[in-house]
Amino acid sequence: MNLPELQEKLIAAARANNPPSDHVPYAFEKRITALIQARSVRAGMDAWVQGLWRAALSCVVIAVACGAWAFFAPDTTATTSEDLSQNFDTTLLASVDQSDFSQ
Amino acid sequence: MERSEAEIIAAVLSGDAASFELLVQKYSPRVFATARRYARRESEIEDIAQEVWLKAFDKLKSFRGEAPFEHWLMRMAVRTCYDFLRGHQRNRESSFSELSEPEDDWLERFAVAPESVSESADAAKMLVERVLEKLSPEARLVITLLEIEDRSVKEIAELTGWSAPLVKVRAFRARGEMKKILARMTKEKYL
Numbered sequence: 001m002n003l004p005e006l007q008e009k010l011i012a013a014a015r016a017n018n019p020p021s022d023h024v025p026y027a028f029e030k031r032i033t034a035l036i037q038a039r040s041v042r043a044g045m046d047a048w049v050q051g052l053w054r055a056a057l058s059c060v061v062i063a064v065a066c067g068a069w070a071f072f073a074p075d076t077t078a079t080t081s082e083d084l085s086q087n088f089d090t091t092l093l094a095s096v097d098q099s100d101f102s103q
Numbered sequence: 104m105e106r107s108e109a110e111i112i113a114a115v116l117s118g119d120a121a122s123f124e125l126l127v128q129k130y131s132p133r134v135f136a137t138a139r140r141y142a143r144r145e146s147e148i149e150d151i152a153q154e155v156w157l158k159a160f161d162k163l164k165s166f167r168g169e170a171p172f173e174h175w176l177m178r179m180a181v182r183t184c185y186d187f188l189r190g191h192q193r194n195r196e197s198s199f200s201e202l203s204e205p206e207d208d209w210l211e212r213f214a215v216a217p218e219s220v221s222e223s224a225d226a227a228k229m230l231v232e233r234v235l236e237k238l239s240p241e242a243r244l245v246i247t248l249l250e251i252e253d254r255s256v257k258e259i260a261e262l263t264g265w266s267a268p269l270v271k272v273r274a275f276r277a278r279g280e281m282k283k284i285l286a287r288m289t290k291e292k293y294l
Contacts, residue, residue, distance in 0.1 A: 001214050001289045003282055009213065009220065010234060010285075013227035014251045020139035022132035025149060029127035032156045036120050039157075 108172055115163060127156055130173060134180050140247050141184040142191075143232065151187050155180045174261075181244070181262045188240035202292070206230045210292060237284050242277035249274050 106114070106125075114122040131152065138151040158179055166175050202210070209226035212219060221227070235243050248259045249270075256274075260267045 002217055003285050003289070005217050006213060006285055006289075007278075007281055009217070009222050010227065010231040011246075011250045012222035013224070014231045014235070014247075015253075016223045017228050018251055020136050022136040024131040024135050024152075025145075028131055028149075028152070029124045032127045032153065032160075033121060033124045035153070035157065036123060036160050040120065 109168060112163065112166065112168070112172065115160075120160075123160055126159075126172070130176055131156075133173065133177065137177065137180045138184060140251070141188055141243070147187070147191070151180075151183055154187075155183045158183065178262050178264075181248075182264065185240060185244050185263065188243055192240070202233075203229065206233070207292070210289075214289075234281065234284055234288070238277065238280055241273050242280045245270065245273045245277045246281060249277075 106122075108126075111122050111125050115126075134152045134155050135148060138148045138155075142148050142151055155176070159176055162179070166172065203226075205224075205226035206229055209220060209224060209230060235246065238246065244263065245259065248254045248262065249256075254262070256267050256270045259265070259270045263270070265273070
């Protein structure tokens with residue numbers, strides 16, 4: 001079989017179908033607009049969700065950092081708090097002490 | 104008052120997505136005609152057209168207005184069709200033994216008297232569709248643009264984003280690939 005001639009005939013057959021139909025389905029443009037609008041709403045929601053996730057992650061990082069700092073930092077407040085409780089006891093019980101002396 | 108294309112594009116870029124509908128309405132026939140060259144099923148054609156328009160909307164910012172919007176859109180359509188071909192290569196390995204009766208008949212008549220068969224016959228159109236389906240995506244794209252649409256190498260380079268020498272190389276390889284497919288088809292039929 002003459003292949004070059006067959007190739008030419010088939011290309012000519014494809015050309016005979018040229019240009020193909022340009023029929024557009026009914027309300028295709030409405031569908032595209034609806035898709036674009038739905039996508040933009042979804043994109044807005046995605047932005048919010050992404051923002052919230054980032055904020056949550058930042059909060060976790062800050063909480064962990066504060067926890068680590070509270071755990072590992074030298075305990076400089078212990079004596080102060082002891083003094084405070086002692087002062088509080090003394091002040092609160094001062095009247096009782098005085099009444100003991102008076103008897 | 105009818106708005107110009109540049110005004111419509113500016114409106115879309117400033118957030119008026121509804122104006123995009125005017126562009127879709129105006130250029131969809133060309134997008135569908137392009138998609139019909141590379142896909143057969145109507146559902147696939149609609150998917151391609153939809154993808155073209157969604158890409159066009161997303162990339163509208165990159166449209167500078169130096170060339171007509173239609174050229175910019177057609178580049179996008181051709182590249183989307185090429186992506187479609189690369190993603191749908193399922194028919195390339197199928198055999199020619201399932202030719203329909205009219206296709207078989209057309210081939211037999213061609214074997215006997217090549218000049219007597221008509222290229223406008225439906226059987227010839229179906230047959231060429233089968234052959235095109237068996238080509239690699241690059242070969243199919245370049246054969247369609249160069250041989251069927253009769254475009255120049257420069258035009259094809261602009262549409263596909265390939266360099267002109269690459270288009271020529273791919274066109275040469277595509278013709279060879281088509282010849283091999285035709286040889287396989289006739290061998291399967293007559294052996």
